[in-house]
């Protein structure tokens with residue numbers, strides 16, 4: 001199968017999952033996760049109309065930013081070291097992995113110095129697995145209330161990494177948990193904070209994530225190296 005065919009298949013699946021929930025398929029943003037992919041492959045998906053590209057490492061993102069041609073928006077989806085923020089704050093459309101206060105302060109500072117407002121998602125560890133980054137659901141309200149005071153950082157929603165289960169149904173509770181948390185925070189109407197974007201679901205489980213309310217799915221292998 002070509003990358004074009006893989007991508008079409010993913011788009012069909014997204015449409016099917018949204019229809020099943022009575023949602024508009026435009027309500028789900030497909031982020032093509034391009035880590036480890038050469039620029040030629042990335043260019044192929046951009047030429048097929050993909051706008052959102054996700055990388056999990058800062059250096060790899062920086063190496064690719066100038067190489068891909070077209071209207072694209074880069075998403076940093078992996079763990080972000082505080083000392084790397086300065087390099088990317090004006091190059092990314094959205095940081096999905098804000099998981100601690102020191103990182104928030106650094107993003108705000110560097111964004112201010114570079115004259116931008118940086119959009120972020122707060123990463124939440126819903127499953128409670130020790131290996132996962134992210135703040136606990138119990139801390140989320142307080143953390144986000146504090147973030148609202150940082151003028152050059154804008155909270156746009158939440159992100160979670162679900163545990164990998166071979167049976168995606170097992171993950172449903174994690175996605176439902178993130179959605180519920182986002183609804184609770186939205187009800188607080190914190191000034192400047194939006195819960196519009198829920199970034200959840202990867203190749204293994206994005207259909208379930210969409211059924212539970214994902215508005216951004218991050219998909220790498222099903223586009224570039226499918227298992228089917």
Ligand SMILES: *Cc1c(COP(=O)(O)O)cnc(C)c1O
Nearest residue numbers: 033056077202203218219220221
């Ligand atoms: C690699 C990665 C993905 C995509 O995973 P696939 O299983 O290849 O679709 C999504 N999110 C993050 C944070 C990743 O690092």
